[in-house]
Structure formats: structure tokens, C-alpha cells
Amino acid sequence: MLARVAHLLPLELKTLLERLPESMQEQLEEIRIREGRPLEIGFRGQSRFMMMDGSLRQAADGAYKPSADTCRKLLERITNYSLYAMEEELRRGFITVSGGHRIGLAGRTILDGGVVRGIRDIGAFNIRVAREVIGASAHLLPKLIDRTRKTLHSTLILAPPQQGKTTLIRDIARSVSYGLWPSLESSGWQGRKVGIVDERSEIAACVRGIPTFDVGPRTDVMDACPKAEGMMMLVRSMSPEVLIADEIGRPEDAEAIREASHAGISIVATAHAYDLQDARGRPVLQKLLDEGAFKYVVELRRTEQGIMHRVVPAESVIGRTSSREASALQRLASESVHALAGRHRADDP
Amino acid sequence: MIKLLGAVLVLFAGTMIGFQQAAKFAERPRQLRQLAHALQRLETEIGYGHTPLPEALERTASATPEPLAAIFRKAANGIWETESFSFSDSWEQAINENWESTSMRKNEQSVLIRLGSTLGISDKEDQMKHIHLALLQLKAEEDAARDDQGRYEKMWKSLGILIAVLVVILMV
Numbered sequence: 001m002l003a004r005v006a007h008l009l010p011l012e013l014k015t016l017l018e019r020l021p022e023s024m025q026e027q028l029e030e031i032r033i034r035e036g037r038p039l040e041i042g043f044r045g046q047s048r049f050m051m052m053d054g055s056l057r058q059a060a061d062g063a064y065k066p067s068a069d070t071c072r073k074l075l076e077r078i079t080n081y082s083l084y085a086m087e088e089e090l091r092r093g094f095i096t097v098s099g100g101h102r103i104g105l106a107g108r109t110i111l112d113g114g115v116v117r118g119i120r121d122i123g124a125f126n127i128r129v130a131r132e133v134i135g136a137s138a139h140l141l142p143k144l145i146d147r148t149r150k151t152l153h154s155t156l157i158l159a160p161p162q163q164g165k166t167t168l169i170r171d172i173a174r175s176v177s178y179g180l181w182p183s184l185e186s187s188g189w190q191g192r193k194v195g196i197v198d199e200r201s202e203i204a205a206c207v208r209g210i211p212t213f214d215v216g217p218r219t220d221v222m223d224a225c226p227k228a229e230g231m232m233m234l235v236r237s238m239s240p241e242v243l244i245a246d247e248i249g250r251p252e253d254a255e256a257i258r259e260a261s262h263a264g265i266s267i268v269a270t271a272h273a274y275d276l277q278d279a280r281g282r283p284v285l286q287k288l289l290d291e292g293a294f295k296y297v298v299e300l301r302r303t304e305q306g307i308m309h310r311v312v313p314a315e316s317v318i319g320r321t322s323s324r325e326a327s328a329l330q331r332l333a334s335e336s337v338h339a340l341a342g343r344h345r346a347d348d349p
Numbered sequence: 350m351i352k353l354l355g356a357v358l359v360l361f362a363g364t365m366i367g368f369q370q371a372a373k374f375a376e377r378p379r380q381l382r383q384l385a386h387a388l389q390r391l392e393t394e395i396g397y398g399h400t401p402l403p404e405a406l407e408r409t410a411s412a413t414p415e416p417l418a419a420i421f422r423k424a425a426n427g428i429w430e431t432e433s434f435s436f437s438d439s440w441e442q443a444i445n446e447n448w449e450s451t452s453m454r455k456n457e458q459s460v461l462i463r464l465g466s467t468l469g470i471s472d473k474e475d476q477m478k479h480i481h482l483a484l485l486q487l488k489a490e491e492d493a494a495r496d497d498q499g500r501y502e503k504m505w506k507s508l509g510i511l512i513a514v515l516v517v518i519l520m521v
Contacts (some may be wrong), residue, residue: 080403081403
């Protein structure tokens with residue numbers, strides 16, 4: 001995994017990280033670089049500080065500290081020596097580089113009439129290594145299929161950050177697009193036209209409009225496009241049968257999802273939330289769930305054994321306005337689906 | 350007979366030296382003008398095209414005559430070759446390597462190197478301001494170079510012949 005992002009790193013940083021044991025390099029998920037502060041790396045959901053000699057410790061004393069010069073070189077490299085062409089990215093606070101790796105940025109913001117216009121004096125970077133896990137959705141897909149229409153039901157995937165949401169929906173897109181339905185009853189169904197709205201360029205990792213991850217032969221990607229607009233554009237222009245979007249949550253996203261579901265399109269979307277209860281605390285998601293825009297809600301949780309998922313029929317929790325009632329019902333629902341709960345281990349957690 | 354041949358050779362050599370010196374004075378403002386055009390092109394690519402710097406430099410190089418094009422091309426390729434990973438290093442190296450083959454002087458060299466230390470590391474408005482500043486400085490150099498051309502180009506042409514004639518007269 002380190003090899004995939006090594007070309008972005010300044011020499012000093014690269015040599016240091018290459019001292020990590022091979023197995024650790026493979027499991028690398030995050031490299032957090034903060035100017036003048038200890039270098040932190042993340043793997044398998046844990047994080048450690050990196051010492052000068054390449055060893056990893058939980059305590060920060062004596063850790064390697066990247067210099068201002070190293071950070072400047074890193075910034076030049078990840079912006080392709082063109083900070084001026086990254087205004088939109090700086091406004092959003094992250095840069096996606098070829099290969100789908102996302103680099104989060106933090107620093108002093110520039111305001112323009114109260115609106116963030118960009119980040120100046122960038123002092124912290126978080127390199128998230130993108131990974132493609134083929135077959136990540138194999139255990140989940142059979143629970144989401146719509147037998148009458150021979151496609152997927154609309155599904156909302158909930159998880160906190162870093163649980164593999166994007167990896168999962170990328171694999172869903174790929175499987176649906178190829179027509180690789182992983183259960184007996186659905187074998188022989190044809191693939192479906194898939195539309196991906198890839199606002200952060202993470203799902204398909206497009207470079208000049210062409211996906212670098214395998215997202216399937218029947219897939220169209222609207223790259224770096226605001227989700228709401230992108231969904232409407234795809235519905236109008238590319239007639240998708242399954243629409244995939246990452247991290248929904250704004251009111252206009254809900255509007256677009258409503259439109260698309262009325263057009264008979266199945267939607268697979270993800271949202272940041274710990275669980276259903278949490279999601280219902282967000283007005284936009286609650287409204288969508290109440291309206292029945294999603295048939296299923298999937299909660300993802302990463303554990304020592306791999307990634308666990310739990311499928312909850314969204315119907316079982318709609319139409320409840322009282323939060324106490326809803327939570328009681330949700331508990332019931334989650335207990336009843338516990339038997340259904342699937343578990344799978346990704347080849348590469 | 351041999352004396353005559355020698356005289357002709359001396360005359361020819363003197364004239365050529367004079368013309369060559371004069372050509373340098375004529376070449377400098379022309380290259381400065383080309384350099385200004387190249388920077389304007391770069392400004393357009395950066396300011397309106399949002400083209401990433403390496404690609405913007407390549408495009409500028411393809412629209413610029415040699416030997417200036419070599420500087421831009423080298424600067425664009427250099428960033429992938431140098432381990433130092435900094436654009437200003439690659440830019441400076443490209444300028445220093447190719448400067449000999451141009452007719453330009455130290456002043457415009459330092460203007461370019463200063464520009465290189467700011468390219469690509471700030472927002473669009475800032476980039477355009479820096480390029481504008483470099484263009485103004487180059488314009489001043491170009492004006493001075495044109496003055497020099499008017500003053501010294503003719504002088505060198507006649508000086509070459511006259512010195513050759515003097516040598517011939519002294520010889521016979």
C-alpha cells in the first residue's frame with residue numbers, strides 16, 4: 001500500500017516510511033503529516049507514532065517530526081505543482097490524486113464574506129490510501145436484491161469514517177455493472193446500467209474522466225461533481241438503473257434522491273452515521289427514511305475479524321415521529337434482523 | 350598575390366566579427382520579446398485555463414521558438430527527474446543549463462529565477478501578479494536592449510570593417 005503513494009512523498013519521508021516492515025507497509029491506511037509535530041501512521045484502525053529509526057510507538061516522544069521544507073515539497077507534489085488549479089479542492093479541504101488517494105488538508109482558512117474560500121498556510125496532511133477490494137460486497141449483495149425487478153433495492157449504508165463504505169459501494173457498482181449477482185436465484189440476471197456520482201473522486205478515482213478503479217463495463221461516472229446536480233444530470237442524460245453516491249447529507253441531495261427514486265432508479269448511497277439511531281438524528285436522512293426512499297439500511301462496523309454488516313429493513317422504522325418510540329422499535333428491528341446479520345471478512349482489511 | 354589573399358582574408362574576418370557582435374545586439378531584444386510572449390502564454394494557461402504547471406510549461410514550450418522553448422521544456426520534465434521535488438530547483442537548473450545558448454544577460458536571468466520561486470505555490474491572482482511583475486521587468490530590459498541595439502549594432506558592423514582595413518593598411 002505504501003508503494004501506491006510513495007511517488008507523492010518527499011525523499012526524506014519516503015526513506016523513513018520504507019523502513020517499516022513489509023507487512024505493515026501493506027496494511028497502511030493513513031499517513032498523517034503535521035508540520036513540526038510527530039508523524040502518525042494509521043493501519044487496521046489503529047494509529048502509532050513513527051520514530052526516527054522506523055519503529056512504531058504509542059507515545060509521541062522522540063518521534064520523527066516533518067520539517068517545514070518537507071511539508072512544502074509534499075504540498076507541491078500533491079497539488080501537481082499547481083496550487084492555483086486547486087481552488088475548488090482547497091475550498092473543500094481535500095485533494096484527490098490519481099489512484100483515488102484522498103489527502104485531507106488543514107491549516108489557516110481564507111474567508112471571503114464569511115465563506116471559506118480556501119486554505120492558506122497548510123500545516124497538516126492526512127494521506128488516505130485508497131484500496132480496491134474486489135468481492136467486498138459479495139456477502140451483502142444477496143440481501144439487497146429486488147427479485148421482481150431483477151435489480152437492487154434502494155439502500156442506505158451507514159458507518160462512521162474509515163469503515164470501508166467507499167470500498168463497499170465501489171464493489172457494489174462493479175458487481176451490478178458486470179452482472180455478477182452472487183446468489184443462486186439471481187444467477188443469469190444481466191448487469192445493470194450504473195451511474196456513479198463521484199464528488200470526491202474516491203469511488204472510481206477518475207483521471208481525466210476515465211476511472212482508474214474497475215467499476216464495471218456498464219458504469220458511467222460523473223467525476224468531481226456535486227452530488228445533487230450530478231444525480232440529476234445522470235438521470236437525465238445516461239438513464240442509469242442503479243445510482244451510486246457517496247456521503248449524502250445535504251438537503252439538495254435528498255431532493256435529487258427523491259427525484260431519482262420516483263424515476264424508478266435504485267439508489268445506493270452512503271452517509272456518515274454511527275447507526276440508524278444516529279442517522280435519524282439528521283433531519284435530511286430522517287426525512288428520506290420516513291418517505292421510504294430506501295428499502296434497506298446497512299450498518300457497517302469494522303471489527304478484529306473483518307467488516308461486519310447488518311441489514312435493517314427501512315420500513316420497520318418509518319412513520320415514527322417520537323424518538324423514544326423510534327428507538328424502541330429500532331432496537332426491536334435490529335434484534336429481529338440479528339439472525340440475518342451477515343459477516344464477512346475482506347481479503348484485505 | 351599572397352599579400353592580396355591575406356588582405357582579403359583579414360577584411361573578411363574583421364567584417365564577420367563585427368557582424369556577429371552586431372547580431373548579438375539585434376538578437377537580445379528579439380529573444381526578450383519572445384520570452385515576454387511565452388510568459389503571457391503561461392499567464393493565460395494559469396489564469397484562465399487552470400492548467401497544471403507541468404502541462405502549462407509544455408504548452409508554452411511548443412508555442413515558443415528555440416532556444417527559449419528548451420528552458421520551459423526542461424523545467425517541466427525536470428520536476429519528475431529531480432529527487433528534490435521542488436519546482437523552483439528544477440526551474441533554476443533549466444535556466445542555468447540553457448542560458449548559454451541564448452543572447453540574454455544576467456538581469457533577465459535573475460528576473461526569471463525570481464519568478465520560478467513563486468510559480469505554482471500560490472493562488473491564481475497571486476500567480477498572475479508575479480508573472481505581471483516579471484513581464485514589467487522584462488519590458489524594461491527590452492527597452493534598454495533596443496537602445497543598445499540602436500547604439501551599438503551599426504557601430505559594431507562598421508567597426509569590424511574599419512579595424513580590418515586598418516590592419517590591412519598596417520600590413521602593406
